[in-house]
Each structure stands twice: as C-alpha cells, then as structure tokens.
Amino acid sequence: MKVGFLGLPGSGKTTLFNVVTGREIDPSEMGRAETRLAVVKVPDERVERVAEVYGSAKTTQPEVTFVDLMALHTGDEHSRRDDSLTKVAGDADAFALVIQGFGSMNHRGEALDPGADLEALLLEMTVTDLGIVEGRVRRIESELKSSRDKASPERDLLLRVEEQLGDGRLVRDMELIPDEDRMLRGFNLLTSKPLLVVFNVSDEDLRAQTCTGACTLAEEAGLTWMPVSAALEQELAELDEETQAEFLAEYDLDGLARERFIRACYDLLDVITFFTANENQARGWTISAGATAHEGSGKVHSDLYDGFIRAEVIACEKLDELGSIAACKEAGCMRLEGKDYELQDGDVLEVRFNR
Ligand SMILES: Nc1nc2c(ncn2[C@@H]2O[C@H](COP(=O)(O)OP(=O)(O)OP(=O)(O)O)[C@@H](O)[C@H]2O)c(=O)[nH]1
Ligand SMILES: [Mg+2]
Structure with a gap:
C-alpha cells in the first residue's frame, strides 16, 4: 500500500x-x-x-x-x-x-x-x-x-x-x-x-x-x-x-x-491484514478488503499465484485460542478454500501450490 x-x-x-x-x-x-x-x-x-x-x-x-x-x-x-x-x-x-x-x-x-x-x-x-x-x-x-x-x-x-x-x-x-x-x-x-x-x-x-x-x-x-x-x-x-x-x-x-x-x-483504503507463517518467518500482509485467497497468494510470491491449488485458512484468533496447528486440525478449524475465497482480516494462509 x-x-x-x-x-x-x-x-x-x-x-x-x-x-x-x-x-x-x-x-x-x-x-x-x-x-x-x-x-x-x-x-x-x-x-x-x-x-x-x-x-x-x-x-x-x-x-x-x-x-x-x-x-x-x-x-x-x-x-x-x-x-x-x-x-x-x-x-x-x-x-x-x-x-x-x-x-x-x-x-x-x-x-x-x-x-x-x-x-x-x-x-x-x-x-x-x-x-x-x-x-x-x-x-x-x-x-x-x-x-x-x-x-x-x-x-x-x-x-x-x-x-x-x-x-x-x-x-x-x-x-x-x-x-x-x-x-x-x-x-x-x-x-x-x-x-x-x-x-x-x-x-x-x-x-x-x-x-x-x-x-x-x-x-x-x-x-x-x-x-x-x-x-x-x-x-x-x-x-x-x-x-x-x-x-x-x-x-x-x-x-x-x-x-x-x-x-x-x-x-x-479498506485494508485488511492476513498472515503467512512457517518455521523461518511469520509475516503480515496488507491487501484491499474483498481480495481473494488467490490475490493474497500473489502478494506473497508469484510462484504461489501461478501454481495456486488451494489454501488452508485459519483465523488467527482461533490459532491463538487452540495454541497449535495440530489442535486446530483436530478441532476442524482449519478450512480448505479455493481461489475465490474472500480473505478475512486476521486469516492465516497456507498456500498449496504446484511448483
Ligand atoms: N506552527 C506550525 N508550523 C508548522 C506546522 N507544520 C509545519 N510547520 C512549519 O511550516 C513550514 C513548512 O513546513 P514543511 O513541512 O516544510 O511544509 P511542506 O508542505 O513540506 O513545504 P514544501 O515542501 O516547501 O511545499 C516549516 O517552517 C514548518 O516548521 C504546524 O503544524 N504548526
Ligand atoms: Mg516539503
């Protein structure tokens, strides 16, 4: 922005x-x-x-x-x-x-x-x-x-x-x-x-x-x-x-x-923030409200955008509340979303993509 x-x-x-x-x-x-x-x-x-x-x-x-x-x-x-x-x-x-x-x-x-x-x-x-x-x-x-x-x-x-x-x-x-x-x-x-x-x-x-x-x-x-x-x-x-x-x-x-x-x-600008994370880095990204998971992936890297298959999404509050990815998966809070999913403020995004 x-x-x-x-x-x-x-x-x-x-x-x-x-x-x-x-x-x-x-x-x-x-x-x-x-x-x-x-x-x-x-x-x-x-x-x-x-x-x-x-x-x-x-x-x-x-x-x-x-x-x-x-x-x-x-x-x-x-x-x-x-x-x-x-x-x-x-x-x-x-x-x-x-x-x-x-x-x-x-x-x-x-x-x-x-x-x-x-x-x-x-x-x-x-x-x-x-x-x-x-x-x-x-x-x-x-x-x-x-x-x-x-x-x-x-x-x-x-x-x-x-x-x-x-x-x-x-x-x-x-x-x-x-x-x-x-x-x-x-x-x-x-x-x-x-x-x-x-x-x-x-x-x-x-x-x-x-x-x-x-x-x-x-x-x-x-x-x-x-x-x-x-x-x-x-x-x-x-x-x-x-x-x-x-x-x-x-x-x-x-x-x-x-x-x-x-x-x-x-x-x-009606901006929302979403997050990406792995063992190396956790990062916040800003994007216009209404943007899709696909558009969000493009902010992160063009490879994710080009090879986008789907995204695993979890609200950061839920992640915080349950304390681990495993617990989130177990509780069924980790959702699989497609290209057109509309990103929400606070979403943590894990993009699955073809290299
Ligand atoms: N009293 C007062 N003076 C201010 C304020 N803001 C800026 N100034 C003064 O106004 C003058 C111009 O401030 P700048 O920030 O350089 O203004 P600018 O819009 O960048 O100016 P240009 O780049 O020349 O167009 C400076 O002497 C500032 O110290 C304010 O809120 N109150
Ligand atoms: Mg100036």
Whole structure:
C-alpha cells in the first residue's frame, strides 16, 4: 500500500511525513522539490502470536509506503502544466491532501484560508487530470481520422471523464462498470484515487478537533478529513511515553498523529491484514478488503499465484485460542478454500501450490 502526500507549498507535508514515518528532522529537506519515500512497518501484535504457534525464527510486520511529493502550485504560480506529477505520484493507492490550518498567512503572504486552499488543491488536481484526458482524446481522434472504424469506447469514456472534471467533480465519484474502471486505471488520474484531507491545524483547532472554516467544505466534497498538528507531534515524538499519553488525554485524541493517520489510511483504503507463517518467518500482509485467497497468494510470491491449488485458512484468533496447528486440525478449524475465497482480516494462509 502506497500513500502520497500532496499539498500547496509550505502546508506541512514534509513535517507530517517525518512524523508519520518517524524520520529525523533534516532542516535542509524543508522546501526541497524532489520526492522522498519511506517504508513504514505497521506493527500488528498478531504477527508475534502467529510466530509463537508456528515457532517462526523471525517476524516481519506489514508495510506501508509513504511518499512526500513536491508541492502543487496553483494556477498563476506556474506557467506550464505537465504530467510530471502524475508520473511520480501515479502509482500511489491514495493521497493525503495536507492543508495548512496553522498560522495567520499562507505561503503567498495572504490571509490563511484552509477552505480556499483545499479548493485550490482539488482544482489543481482536476486540471492536471483534464490535461491528461484531453491529450489522450486528441490522440485517439487523430488516429480515428485515418482509420475506417470511427467507434472508440475509450474515447467515449474519456469524454465522460472530461465532462465530470469540467463540472468540478472528482473521477472517483463517477459510476463506472469494471471494464471502464480497468480502462481508466492506466491513466493514474489523481482524482480517481481515495483522498484523505489532513488539516494541519493550530493548537486551538486541535483541541476542538476541527479546522475552522474548512471541515464542512471537505464534508460537502464527500472527503474524509482529520485534524493534526504536525509541528506539535514533531515535538511530542521526542518525549517519553508518559508525557505523550498526558498530551493525548489533555487533547482528547485517540492516538498519536502517526497512529491516527495510518488508521485513517487503512479505513480509507479498506485494508485488511492476513498472515503467512512457517518455521523461518511469520509475516503480515496488507491487501484491499474483498481480495481473494488467490490475490493474497500473489502478494506473497508469484510462484504461489501461478501454481495456486488451494489454501488452508485459519483465523488467527482461533490459532491463538487452540495454541497449535495440530489442535486446530483436530478441532476442524482449519478450512480448505479455493481461489475465490474472500480473505478475512486476521486469516492465516497456507498456500498449496504446484511448483
Ligand atoms: N506552527 C506550525 N508550523 C508548522 C506546522 N507544520 C509545519 N510547520 C512549519 O511550516 C513550514 C513548512 O513546513 P514543511 O513541512 O516544510 O511544509 P511542506 O508542505 O513540506 O513545504 P514544501 O515542501 O516547501 O511545499 C516549516 O517552517 C514548518 O516548521 C504546524 O503544524 N504548526
Ligand atoms: Mg516539503
């Protein structure tokens, strides 16, 4: 799973990235344009329990990749739009839109207006997508000119996308049939991905768990949002657990920004975790809810995917309760499932496959 951080200049992307990925603060990175990438283990204590039952020598926690992207500049700040952002950001599964809600002025020296910034950011993403779609439509139409066949389902779909974007709506809100969805996926349109709005707010707004003047706007756009204070959390990361707990209690927050953010990404993407284990290693894997045992096996290794016969599946709670594989087999809790079995959160998977 890969989540990209997008935002206007100076909104706090790099600070939040450092908070979420637990990286050291490097002042020379502030305001730098290139993208940074970090893989974060998302500790799931169930991995340890699975390892215990299997006697695994080592454990590997599920991973999420975060990408600190370059700032998006709004319309008049740059002369030429290109698809470079889509190139670096395109393979993200979701975007966190980091909006400045602290201080009294934005990066251009204007009065702070997080709502306007959110609108500007969405508009910029929309315009970027429009550029890609229009370019493709033009190419298809010029190809059609020299061909006898004048029909193109791709062009028809792209024209619908163009209309959606032209109306200021996001591609992810379009109703698409699976074929259309597949056709669009290759374009990696920014507004086709799940979006999480992160308001980087002031102390007062964090206490009130709001972002003055902007939350309703996010809600109207159908977007999930959360308040954080990246600067505060950065300081907090240096302190001991007791002080952190006091802070969370005082602000009535159910976790550090890092935890709340990762949880929100999981919810946004509807992610579940499954496990694999043998005597060498117990490992957690994340996958979209609704994925099949076959798809899960592909996350682990392409050999398992290609040679998939069936999977033995057991809920990790059951494994924990009964204490051994033998006991699980005896109790009949170990199920044989085929390719199309829908993975459940907490499943431990043993794939039988042809080598
Ligand atoms: N008061 C306050 N300042 C913050 C907060 N988050 C970031 N800042 C400050 O805002 C400035 C910009 O923060 P960055 O994290 O570099 O923002 P960015 O979005 O990565 O900026 P660019 O990469 O230049 O677009 C820095 O001076 C930060 O210290 C916050 O929550 N509160
Ligand atoms: Mg930055």
